[in-house]
Amino acid sequence: MRSSPWGQLRIAIIRKQKTLPENEIDFANVTTYHENLAKRMVQSITKVVFWGVRGSTPAPGPHTSVYGGNTVCVEVATSGSGHFILDCGTGIRALGNSWSQGQFNGDTVHTLVTHYHWDHIQGIPFFLPFFEAQNLFHFYGFQSKHLGRDSFRKVIETQFSAPYFPKEQAINLKDCTFREVTGGEKWEAGGTQITAAWLNHPQGCLGYRLDTAAGSIVYATDHEPGVSEFDRNLCQLADNADVLIYDAQYTPEQVATNRKGWGHSSWLDGVKVATESNVKNLILFHHDPTSSDKIVDQVLSNARNGFRRTWAAAEGMSLILSDHGLEAAFAVPKPSIDFC
Ligand SMILES: [Zn+2]
Numbered sequence: 001m002r003s004s005p006w007g008q009l010r011i012a013i014i015r016k017q018k019t020l021p022e023n024e025i026d027f028a029n030v031t032t033y034h035e036n037l038a039k040r041m042v043q044s045i046t047k048v049v050f051w052g053v054r055g056s057t058p059a060p061g062p063h064t065s066v067y068g069g070n071t072v073c074v075e076v077a078t079s080g081s082g083h084f085i086l087d088c089g090t091g092i093r094a095l096g097n098s099w100s101q102g103q104f105n106g107d108t109v110h111t112l113v114t115h116y117h118w119d120h121i122q123g124i125p126f127f128l129p130f131f132e133a134q135n136l137f138h139f140y141g142f143q144s145k146h147l148g149r150d151s152f153r154k155v156i157e158t159q160f161s162a163p164y165f166p167k168e169q170a171i172n173l174k175d176c177t178f179r180e181v182t183g184g185e186k187w188e189a190g191g192t193q194i195t196a197a198w199l200n201h202p203q204g205c206l207g208y209r210l211d212t213a214a215g216s217i218v219y220a221t222d223h224e225p226g227v228s229e230f231d232r233n234l235c236q237l238a239d240n241a242d243v244l245i246y247d248a249q250y251t252p253e254q255v256a257t258n259r260k261g262w263g264h265s266s267w268l269d270g271v272k273v274a275t276e277s278n279v280k281n282l283i284l285f286h287h288d289p290t291s292s293d294k295i296v297d298q299v300l301s302n303a304r305n306g307f308r309r310t311w312a313a314a315e316g317m318s319l320i321l322s323d324h325g326l327e328a329a330f331a332v333p334k335p336s337i338d339f340c
C-alpha cells in the first residue's frame with residue numbers, strides 16, 4: 001500500500017481553470033489542498049506531476065531554472081489503483097527519490113514509453129525503485145524494427161551493461177511484465193482505460209490517452225504535423241480530452257524550415273490540435289534545450305492568444321483533475337507568466 005500518492009511538492013499558487021472562479025488562492029502545501037478537496041466530497045481524483053519537461057537533452061542552468069532542465073517524465077496517479085509513469089527521461093530520478101523518501105511503499109506501477117530516443121529513456125539507470133524488491137512494474141512500449149522482440153526490455157538491460165554502466169546491478173525485473181503495444185490498441189490498467197496511437201516521428205512514436213475516473217489525459221509528445229494519417233490519429237486520440245500534453249519544441253518557423261523532419265511541433269500546432277479536438281486544457285511540453293525560461297514564457301504567451309487555457313509544463317508542476325475541474329499547482333519558483 002502506498003502512504004500517499006500526492007507527493008511532497010511545495011506549492012506556491014493554485015489557480016482554477018475549468019469550473020471554479022479564477023481568483024488566486026494560496027495554499028501552504030498540497031496536503032492542505034488535498035484536505036480541501038476531501039471536504040468538498042470529491043468522488044475521484046487524478047494527479048499529474050511533471051518531473052521532466054525538456055526534449056532532446058538535459059539543459060540545466062540559470063536560464064532554465066524556472067521550467068527545468070530534466071528530460072521528459074510525467075507521473076499520473078489516480079485515487080483508485082492507477083499509478084503510471086509516462087517516459088523515463090532524467091526527470092525520473094527525482095521521482096524515484098521522492099518515493100524513497102516515504103511517498104511510496106511498494107505498489108504496482110505501469111510504465112509507458114512513447115519511443116526509445118535518449119530523452120525518453122536515459123533516466124532509467126538512476127531510478128532507485130527499480131532496485132527495490134517490493135515494487136512491481138509493468139512496462140509498455142512498441143516493438144522497434146531496430147531492436148526486434150522485447151524492445152523495451154533490451155533497452156533497459158543494455159543501459160545496465162558494460163561499457164555503459166560501471167557496475168553490474170541487480171535490477172528487479174524478475175516479476176515485472178513487458179507488453180508490446182501498437183497504435184490503435186486499447187487496454188485497461190489500474191482501473192484506467194489506455195489507448196495508444198501512432199504519431200509522426202523518426203523511428204516511430206506512440207501517443208497515449210489515459211481515461212481515468214476523474215478525467216482524460218492525452219500524452220502526445222514528439223509529433224511532427226503534416227502527414228494526414230498521423231494528424232488524424234492525434235485528433236482522434238485527443239478528442240474532448242480534459243488535458244492534452246503536447247510537443248511544442250520548435251517555433252512555427254523552425255517546423256516549416258530548418259527543423260522539418262526532426263519530428264516535432266510548435267505551440268501553434270498545439271493550439272490547432274487543442275481547438276480542433278475540443279480539448280479543455282493544453283499543456284505545452286518537450287521544451288527545446290536551447291529555450292530559456294524567457295523564451296518559454298513568450299511561447300506560452302503566444303499560445304494563450306490562440307487558446308486561452310494553455311499552460312507550459314514546468315518541473316514540479318502538478319495538475320489535479322476532479323469533478324471540480326482542473327487545478328494547476330507549481331513548485332516554487334512558479335513560472336513568471338501568470339494566468340489572467
Ligand atoms: Zn523527445
Ligand SMILES: [Zn+2]
Binds near residue numbers: 117201
Ligand atoms: Zn524522439
